[in-house]
Amino acid sequence: MLINFFNTDESYKEQVAEYQKKDTMMAIVVWGIVMVTYYFMGQLYANKGVYLGIQVNMVLAILCIWFILLRKQKITTIGFTKGNAVKSIILGSVLGVLIVIGNNVINIVEGSQLAPLQSIAKNFIYYMLVISLVEELIFRGYIQTRIYGLVKKPILAIILGGILFMLIHIPFKMGQAKMGLFTYLQLNWITLIFTFIWHVIFDFLYRKYNTIYAPAIFHGLMDWANYLFL
Numbered sequence: 001m002l003i004n005f006f007n008t009d010e011s012y013k014e015q016v017a018e019y020q021k022k023d024t025m026m027a028i029v030v031w032g033i034v035m036v037t038y039y040f041m042g043q044l045y046a047n048k049g050v051y052l053g054i055q056v057n058m059v060l061a062i063l064c065i066w067f068i069l070l071r072k073q074k075i076t077t078i079g080f081t082k083g084n085a086v087k088s089i090i091l092g093s094v095l096g097v098l099i100v101i102g103n104n105v106i107n108i109v110e111g112s113q114l115a116p117l118q119s120i121a122k123n124f125i126y127y128m129l130v131i132s133l134v135e136e137l138i139f140r141g142y143i144q145t146r147i148y149g150l151v152k153k154p155i156l157a158i159i160l161g162g163i164l165f166m167l168i169h170i171p172f173k174m175g176q177a178k179m180g181l182f183t184y185l186q187l188n189w190i191t192l193i194f195t196f197i198w199h200v201i202f203d204f205l206y207r208k209y210n211t212i213y214a215p216a217i218f219h220g221l222m223d224w225a226n227y228l229f230l
Contacts, residue, residue, distance in 0.1 A: 005208075008154070009084070012145075012210035015077060016157075019149035026067050027146035030138065031164050034060060035171050042175025054126075057134040064142040078141030079212025092205060092214035096221030103225040112229045123227045124220075132220030133212075139165055139199075140206040140215055158203055165199040166192050 037056055045051050068077060101108070114120070144161040151157040169192065174184045185192070198219075205214040 006204065008207040009210040011081075011083070012207050015210065016145050016148035017152075019146050021150050023071065023146040024149035024151075026071070027143045027149075030060070030064060030067065031143055031168065033063065034138065034168050038168065039171035039175045042172035043178075045172075046176045046178055054130050057130055057138075061134045061137050064138055068142070077145065078137055079206060079210065081211050084209035084211055085213060088205075088209040088211040088213040089217065091208070092217030093221075095205075095214075096218045099218070099222050100225040100228070103222075104228055107229040115228060115230050120228060124224050127223040127227075128216075128220035131223055133216045136202065136206070136212050136216040136219060139168075140202055141212050144203055144206075158200060161203065162196040162199040166196045169195050 037060070041052055041056055064078065065075070068075065106112075115123075139161070143164065144157070147157045147161055148154075151160055170181070170184060170188075173188075174181060177184070179187075202215040202219055205218060206212060208214065
Protein backbone atom coordinates (compact mmCIF):
# COMPACT_ATOMS: atom_id res chain seq x y z
CA MET A 1 0.00 0.00 0.00
CA LEU A 2 2.90 2.35 0.79
CA ILE A 3 4.36 1.66 -2.66
CA ASN A 4 1.02 2.53 -4.27
CA PHE A 5 1.03 5.85 -2.44
CA PHE A 6 4.07 6.94 -4.42
CA ASN A 7 2.67 5.89 -7.80
CA THR A 8 2.39 8.43 -10.60
CA ASP A 9 -1.08 9.01 -12.04
CA GLU A 10 -1.52 7.25 -15.38
CA SER A 11 -2.96 10.37 -17.00
CA TYR A 12 0.27 12.20 -16.14
CA LYS A 13 2.35 9.52 -17.86
CA GLU A 14 0.13 9.67 -20.95
CA GLN A 15 0.24 13.46 -21.03
CA VAL A 16 4.01 13.91 -20.79
CA ALA A 17 4.58 11.15 -23.36
CA GLU A 18 2.87 13.36 -25.96
CA TYR A 19 5.23 16.32 -25.61
CA GLN A 20 7.81 17.02 -28.29
CA LYS A 21 11.20 18.70 -28.38
CA LYS A 22 9.51 21.97 -29.32
CA ASP A 23 7.59 21.90 -26.03
CA THR A 24 10.85 21.44 -24.13
CA MET A 25 12.48 24.32 -26.00
CA MET A 26 9.55 26.60 -25.19
CA ALA A 27 9.78 25.58 -21.53
CA ILE A 28 13.50 26.41 -21.50
CA VAL A 29 12.68 29.82 -23.00
CA VAL A 30 10.26 30.44 -20.11
CA TRP A 31 12.93 29.34 -17.63
CA GLY A 32 15.48 31.70 -19.24
CA ILE A 33 13.03 34.60 -19.07
CA VAL A 34 12.42 33.83 -15.38
CA MET A 35 16.16 33.83 -14.68
CA VAL A 36 16.83 37.15 -16.40
CA THR A 37 13.70 38.86 -15.07
CA TYR A 38 14.32 37.79 -11.49
CA TYR A 39 17.89 39.07 -11.60
CA PHE A 40 16.89 42.54 -12.74
CA MET A 41 13.97 42.49 -10.30
CA GLY A 42 16.45 41.83 -7.50
CA GLN A 43 18.68 44.69 -8.63
CA LEU A 44 15.71 47.05 -8.85
CA TYR A 45 14.69 46.10 -5.32
CA ALA A 46 18.23 46.66 -4.04
CA ASN A 47 18.75 49.98 -5.79
CA LYS A 48 15.28 51.55 -5.69
CA GLY A 49 13.42 49.61 -3.02
CA VAL A 50 10.79 48.69 -5.61
CA TYR A 51 9.46 45.13 -5.42
CA LEU A 52 7.65 43.85 -8.52
CA GLY A 53 7.20 40.24 -7.49
CA ILE A 54 3.42 40.26 -7.85
CA GLN A 55 3.44 41.89 -11.28
CA VAL A 56 6.33 39.83 -12.62
CA ASN A 57 4.91 36.50 -11.43
CA MET A 58 1.53 37.27 -12.96
CA VAL A 59 3.13 38.12 -16.32
CA LEU A 60 5.20 34.93 -16.24
CA ALA A 61 2.10 32.84 -15.49
CA ILE A 62 0.28 34.49 -18.40
CA LEU A 63 3.29 33.76 -20.63
CA CYS A 64 3.04 30.05 -19.81
CA ILE A 65 -0.68 30.04 -20.57
CA TRP A 66 -0.02 31.86 -23.84
CA PHE A 67 2.56 29.26 -24.86
CA ILE A 68 0.03 26.54 -24.04
CA LEU A 69 -2.54 28.17 -26.28
CA LEU A 70 0.05 28.57 -29.06
CA ARG A 71 0.59 24.82 -28.95
CA LYS A 72 -3.19 24.24 -28.92
CA GLN A 73 -2.96 22.52 -25.54
CA LYS A 74 -5.50 22.57 -22.72
CA ILE A 75 -5.32 24.30 -19.35
CA THR A 76 -5.55 20.85 -17.81
CA THR A 77 -1.97 20.23 -18.99
CA ILE A 78 -0.72 22.53 -16.22
CA GLY A 79 -2.68 20.74 -13.51
CA PHE A 80 -6.06 22.46 -13.42
CA THR A 81 -7.98 19.23 -13.69
CA LYS A 82 -11.27 18.11 -12.12
CA GLY A 83 -10.38 14.46 -11.74
CA ASN A 84 -8.85 13.71 -8.32
CA ALA A 85 -9.13 17.41 -7.41
CA VAL A 86 -10.69 16.70 -4.01
CA LYS A 87 -8.08 14.06 -3.15
CA SER A 88 -5.31 16.43 -4.21
CA ILE A 89 -6.71 19.31 -2.13
CA ILE A 90 -7.05 17.07 0.93
CA LEU A 91 -3.51 15.70 0.56
CA GLY A 92 -1.99 19.17 0.15
CA SER A 93 -4.00 20.55 3.07
CA VAL A 94 -3.13 17.72 5.47
CA LEU A 95 0.58 17.87 4.67
CA GLY A 96 0.47 21.67 4.77
CA VAL A 97 -1.11 21.76 8.24
CA LEU A 98 1.48 19.28 9.48
CA ILE A 99 4.35 21.42 8.23
CA VAL A 100 2.79 24.58 9.69
CA ILE A 101 2.67 22.86 13.09
CA GLY A 102 6.13 21.35 12.64
CA ASN A 103 7.69 24.69 11.70
CA ASN A 104 6.15 26.41 14.72
CA VAL A 105 6.18 23.74 17.40
CA ILE A 106 8.77 25.65 19.45
CA ASN A 107 6.80 28.90 19.11
CA ILE A 108 3.60 27.11 20.15
CA VAL A 109 5.20 25.40 23.17
CA GLU A 110 6.90 28.60 24.33
CA GLY A 111 3.72 30.64 23.84
CA SER A 112 5.36 33.07 21.42
CA GLN A 113 3.35 36.05 20.28
CA LEU A 114 1.38 35.65 17.09
CA ALA A 115 1.97 38.16 14.31
CA PRO A 116 -0.86 40.71 13.82
CA LEU A 117 -3.90 39.06 12.23
CA GLN A 118 -3.83 41.53 9.35
CA SER A 119 -0.24 40.53 8.61
CA ILE A 120 -1.07 36.82 8.88
CA ALA A 121 -3.99 37.18 6.45
CA LYS A 122 -1.97 39.31 4.03
CA ASN A 123 0.90 36.82 4.03
CA PHE A 124 -1.54 33.92 3.54
CA ILE A 125 -2.93 35.47 0.35
CA TYR A 126 0.54 36.43 -0.88
CA TYR A 127 2.19 33.05 -0.35
CA MET A 128 -0.79 30.96 -1.45
CA LEU A 129 -1.54 32.86 -4.67
CA VAL A 130 1.40 35.01 -5.75
CA ILE A 131 4.16 32.62 -4.72
CA SER A 132 2.99 29.02 -4.51
CA LEU A 133 0.18 28.87 -7.07
CA VAL A 134 2.06 30.87 -9.69
CA GLU A 135 5.35 29.08 -9.03
CA GLU A 136 3.68 25.68 -9.25
CA LEU A 137 1.92 26.70 -12.47
CA ILE A 138 5.16 27.87 -14.03
CA PHE A 139 7.38 25.12 -12.78
CA ARG A 140 5.60 21.87 -11.92
CA GLY A 141 2.71 22.55 -14.30
CA TYR A 142 4.56 23.91 -17.31
CA ILE A 143 8.34 23.55 -17.25
CA GLN A 144 8.66 20.16 -15.53
CA THR A 145 6.00 18.45 -17.65
CA ARG A 146 7.43 19.81 -20.92
CA ILE A 147 10.93 18.57 -20.06
CA TYR A 148 9.63 15.11 -21.01
CA GLY A 149 9.50 16.25 -24.62
CA LEU A 150 13.29 15.84 -24.66
CA VAL A 151 14.10 13.74 -21.59
CA LYS A 152 11.91 10.65 -21.59
CA LYS A 153 13.23 8.89 -18.48
CA PRO A 154 11.28 10.13 -15.42
CA ILE A 155 14.22 10.14 -13.00
CA LEU A 156 16.40 12.16 -15.36
CA ALA A 157 13.53 14.55 -16.13
CA ILE A 158 12.91 15.13 -12.42
CA ILE A 159 16.61 15.69 -11.74
CA LEU A 160 16.86 18.20 -14.59
CA GLY A 161 13.71 19.92 -13.36
CA GLY A 162 15.16 20.05 -9.85
CA ILE A 163 18.36 21.67 -11.12
CA LEU A 164 16.40 24.28 -13.08
CA PHE A 165 14.15 24.96 -10.07
CA MET A 166 17.18 25.32 -7.84
CA LEU A 167 18.77 27.77 -10.26
CA ILE A 168 15.74 30.09 -10.48
CA HIS A 169 16.17 30.81 -6.77
CA ILE A 170 19.57 32.39 -7.40
CA PRO A 171 19.07 35.49 -9.64
CA PHE A 172 16.73 37.58 -7.45
CA LYS A 173 18.73 37.12 -4.25
CA MET A 174 22.01 37.53 -6.10
CA GLY A 175 20.81 40.78 -7.68
CA GLN A 176 19.35 41.98 -4.39
CA ALA A 177 22.60 41.28 -2.51
CA LYS A 178 24.73 42.67 -5.38
CA MET A 179 26.75 39.51 -5.12
CA GLY A 180 28.68 37.50 -7.70
CA LEU A 181 27.51 34.02 -8.63
CA PHE A 182 30.50 32.18 -7.12
CA THR A 183 30.19 34.05 -3.81
CA TYR A 184 26.45 33.40 -3.69
CA LEU A 185 26.96 29.67 -4.28
CA GLN A 186 29.59 29.49 -1.54
CA LEU A 187 27.24 31.08 0.99
CA ASN A 188 24.00 29.37 -0.03
CA TRP A 189 24.81 25.89 -1.37
CA ILE A 190 23.02 24.13 1.49
CA THR A 191 19.83 26.14 0.91
CA LEU A 192 20.01 25.30 -2.79
CA ILE A 193 20.29 21.58 -2.05
CA PHE A 194 17.14 21.80 0.07
CA THR A 195 15.46 23.68 -2.77
CA PHE A 196 16.23 20.75 -5.07
CA ILE A 197 14.73 18.35 -2.51
CA TRP A 198 11.59 20.47 -2.24
CA HIS A 199 11.21 20.27 -6.01
CA VAL A 200 11.20 16.48 -5.83
CA ILE A 201 8.49 16.63 -3.15
CA PHE A 202 6.36 19.19 -5.01
CA ASP A 203 6.71 17.21 -8.22
CA PHE A 204 5.62 14.02 -6.46
CA LEU A 205 2.50 15.79 -5.16
CA TYR A 206 1.76 16.99 -8.69
CA ARG A 207 2.35 13.62 -10.36
CA LYS A 208 0.37 11.63 -7.82
CA TYR A 209 -2.96 13.05 -9.02
CA ASN A 210 -1.79 15.00 -12.10
CA THR A 211 -3.08 18.18 -10.45
CA ILE A 212 -1.61 21.44 -9.27
CA TYR A 213 -3.70 21.68 -6.10
CA ALA A 214 -1.69 19.52 -3.68
CA PRO A 215 1.73 21.07 -4.40
CA ALA A 216 0.31 24.60 -4.51
CA ILE A 217 -1.48 24.25 -1.15
CA PHE A 218 1.44 22.48 0.54
CA HIS A 219 3.98 24.94 -0.90
CA GLY A 220 1.91 27.95 0.13
CA LEU A 221 1.30 26.75 3.70
CA MET A 222 4.98 25.84 4.05
CA ASP A 223 6.09 29.36 3.14
CA TRP A 224 3.30 31.01 5.16
CA ALA A 225 4.28 29.01 8.26
CA ASN A 226 7.42 31.11 8.61
CA TYR A 227 5.44 34.29 9.27
CA LEU A 228 2.86 33.28 11.88
CA PHE A 229 4.86 34.42 14.91
CA LEU A 230 6.87 37.52 15.67
